[in-house]
Amino acid sequence: xxxxxxxxxxxxxxxxxxxxxxxxxxxxxxxxxxxxxxxxxxxxxxxxxxxxxxxxxxxxxxxxxxxxxxxxxxxxxxxxxxxxxxxxxxxxxxxxxxxxxxxxxxxxxxxxxxxxxxxxxxxxxxxxxxxxxxxxxxxx
Numbered sequence: 001x002x003x004x005x006x007x008x009x010x011x012x013x014x015x016x017x018x019x020x021x022x023x024x025x026x027x028x029x030x031x032x033x034x035x036x037x038x039x040x041x042x043x044x045x046x047x048x049x050x051x052x053x054x055x056x057x058x059x060x061x062x063x064x065x066x067x068x069x070x071x072x073x074x075x076x077x078x079x080x081x082x083x084x085x086x087x088x089x090x091x092x093x094x095x096x097x098x099x100x101x102x103x104x105x106x107x108x109x110x111x112x113x114x115x116x117x118x119x120x121x122x123x124x125x126x127x128x129x130x131x132x133x134x135x136x137x138x139x140x
Contacts, residue, residue, distance in 0.1 A: 008126075010131050016134075028050070035122045046062050063087075081106045082107040088100065100130070104119065
């Protein structure tokens, strides 16, 4: 199994970044506009059908939202990969900024190339959107 990891720090408060990430049905407007073109919730909000800006479509099932750990996990349903599970987590940096960690596990290993390329395009979109939340206040 291939594991892909993208990580970045953004100058925004962790609580604000978590509010954006945990909004499972608004990834196209709140987290990654320009990378995700559309998102429609299905199955009572437990599945989201996403259309990326490049036209690729996928269905993602919500695995869990951990409020205390500020972590959201999902799995791709019926995609090209045999297995595709991902999580994103919001971590507080000592200076009040936010570390965003996105980890994806895929099978077969050959799927890592295309999925990793998509993740690499998604990160700048997320950085731009999250930075617009405003600067984090330095801890007292």
